[in-house]
Amino acid sequence: xxxxxxxxxxxxxxxxxxxxxxxxxxxxxxxxxxxxxxxxxxxxxxxxxxxxxxxxxxxxxxxxxxxxxxxxxxxxxxxxxxxxxxxxxxxxxxxxxxxxxxxxxxxxxxxxxxxxxxxxxxxxxxxxxxxxxxxxxxxxxxxxxxxxxxxxxxxxxxxxxxxxxxxxxxxxxxxxxxxxxxxxxxxxxxxxxxxxxxxxxxxxxxxxxxxxxxxxxxxxxxxxxxxxxxxxxxxxxxxxxxxxxxxxxxxxxxxxxxxxxxxxxxxxxxxxxxxxxxxxxxxxxxxxxxxxxxxxxxxxxxxxxxxxxxxxxxxxxxxxx
Numbered sequence: 001x002x003x004x005x006x007x008x009x010x011x012x013x014x015x016x017x018x019x020x021x022x023x024x025x026x027x028x029x030x031x032x033x034x035x036x037x038x039x040x041x042x043x044x045x046x047x048x049x050x051x052x053x054x055x056x057x058x059x060x061x062x063x064x065x066x067x068x069x070x071x072x073x074x075x076x077x078x079x080x081x082x083x084x085x086x087x088x089x090x091x092x093x094x095x096x097x098x099x100x101x102x103x104x105x106x107x108x109x110x111x112x113x114x115x116x117x118x119x120x121x122x123x124x125x126x127x128x129x130x131x132x133x134x135x136x137x138x139x140x141x142x143x144x145x146x147x148x149x150x151x152x153x154x155x156x157x158x159x160x161x162x163x164x165x166x167x168x169x170x171x172x173x174x175x176x177x178x179x180x181x182x183x184x185x186x187x188x189x190x191x192x193x194x195x196x197x198x199x200x201x202x203x204x205x206x207x208x209x210x211x212x213x214x215x216x217x218x219x220x221x222x223x224x225x226x227x228x229x230x231x232x233x234x235x236x237x238x239x240x241x242x243x244x245x246x247x248x249x250x251x252x253x254x255x256x257x258x259x260x261x262x263x264x265x266x267x268x269x270x271x272x273x274x275x276x277x278x279x280x281x282x283x284x285x286x287x288x289x290x291x292x293x294x295x296x297x298x299x300x301x302x303x304x305x306x307x308x309x310x311x312x313x314x315x316x317x318x319x320x321x
Contacts, residue, residue: 001028001078001079001120001231001232002027002028002029002076002078003030003031003077003078003079004021004028004030004079004080004081004231005032005033005077005079005080005081006030006031006032006080006081006083007033007034007063007080007081007082007084008033008034008063008082008083008084008085008124009031009032009034009058009083010034010036010040010047010048010058011034011040011083011084012181012183012185012186012187012190012220013083013124013181013223013224014032014034014081014083014084015032015047016183016184016185016220016221016224017083017224017227018030018051018056020221020224020228021224021228022054022056024228025228030056031057031058031059031077032051032056032057032058033058033060033061034059034060034061034084035060035061035062035063035084036060039086039087039088039187042185042186042187042188043185063082063084063102063106063107063109063110064101064102064105064106065109066109068109068113077117078119079119079120079121079122079231080110080113080114080119080120080121080122081122081124081231082107082110082121082122082123083124084102084106085102085103085106085124085155085158086099086102086103086151087126087151088151088187088189088190089128089149089151089152089276090189090276091151091189092150092151092154093150093276093278096150099151100150100154103151103155103157103158104154104157104158107123107158107162108161111161111162111165111171114165114171114172114173115169120172120173120236121162121171121173122173122174122175122176122227122230122231123158123162123174123175124176124178124227125158125159125175125176125177125178125239126152126155126177126178127178127179127180127216127241127243127283127284127285128147128151128152128155128283129145129146129147129152129155129156129159129177130143130144130145130146130177130283130285131145131146131147131148131152131280132146132148132281132282132283133280133283133284134214134282134284135246135249137284138286139241139285140241140286140288140289141177141238141239141240141241141289145159148278148279148280149278159175159239162175166236166237167237170236172236173236173237174231174234174235174236174237174238174239174240175238175239175240176226176227176230176239176240176241176242176290177239177240177241177242177285178218178223178226178241178242178243178285179215179216179217179218179242179243179244179248179283179284180215180217180218180283181217181218181219181220181223182218182219182220182306182307183219183220183221183306183310183313184220184310184313184314191252191255191256192259192307192310193314194206195255195256195259195260196259196263196310196311196314197314197318198269199260199263199265199269200263200314200318201318202265202269203269204269204270205256205269205270205271206271206273207253207256207270207271207272208273208274208275208279209272209274210253210272211252211253211254211256211270211272212251212252212253212281213279213280213282214249214250214251214252214281214282214283214284215249215250215251215252215282216243216244216248216249216283216285217244217248217255217303218242218243218244218298219244219301219303219306219310222242222244222301223242225296225298226287226290226294226298227242229290229294229296230290230294230296233293233294233295234293234294235293238293240287240289240293240294241285241287241289242285242287242290243284243285243286244298244301245299245301245303247303248301248303249282249284250303253270256270258304259307259311262311263311263315
């Protein structure tokens with residue numbers, strides 16, 4: 001593995017992956033491919049400027065385009081890490097079609113490219129494919145898939161399609177499934193940046209139901225370190241769950257209240273709204289397999305410190321929207 005094409009490289013996790021690998025793993029050559037949809041737009045100028053300054057080429061393609069033509073000769077790609085996806089659950093409920101197009105057909109196109117050019121493929125998945133989970137369930141990589149939304153259903157489909165290419169064609173495929181990410185460059189449609197930005201502007205913060213849904217929060221750099229451990233040490237055809245420490249299981253309302261406290265803003269900004277259809281009450285994973293096989297351990301990570309750094313990052317860029 002020398003030349004990594006990062007698809008979805010202008011999105012939240014994908015761009016953070018490029019930054020992280022460029023700093024921590026300089027021996028790898030990186031390139032960025034992105035469709036530049038709405039999800040890539042937040043802080044786009046800052047992202048493009050950073051990529052240009054660090055000599056990382058950007059290619060604009062939609063991964064579901066049947067005429068997609070990777071710059072194989074230029075980049076000599078040997079690995080694709082696929083962050084490209086439609087990800088916002090609310091959007092998948094109101095309009096499922098784009099999720100099928102991007103998350104299933106797009107992955108098929110990438111897999112065909114990898115099969116035809118002997119390129120390794122890593123699929124970035126989600127814990128939501130397991131449905132509602134909690135610490136008592138002992139969810140692991142062999143647990144059944146019970147997705148609740150069009151988003152998670154299409155992600156489950158992508159995982160299965162990718163794994164079938166290993167079994168049928170011996171295309172070198174790995175899959176990771178991670179819990180809820182937070183950090184810089186995240187789209188404001190997501191809970192944490194929406195909370196931070198709304199609070200800074202003294203706007204109401206909508207919370208589904210009573211906000212008691214619990215999520216297992218992981219800082220984006222931890223997620224991306226785990227992906228690199230899989231790329232270097234993981235086995236083809238395997239799935240790896242990526243999870244933060246147990247104490248990072250926190251309810252949505254508690255996370256919002258922590259942010260408001262850090263910003264010195266009142267709880268009266270919180271507005272409880274009607275819950276969305278099929279809303280899972282909890283997501284929780286254990287990362288035993290990745291610790292054992294890939295030597296990944298983030299047990300010493302400090303949620304409050306990472307959350308504080310994230311709040312400060314958005315504060316500094318409040319007027320750059």
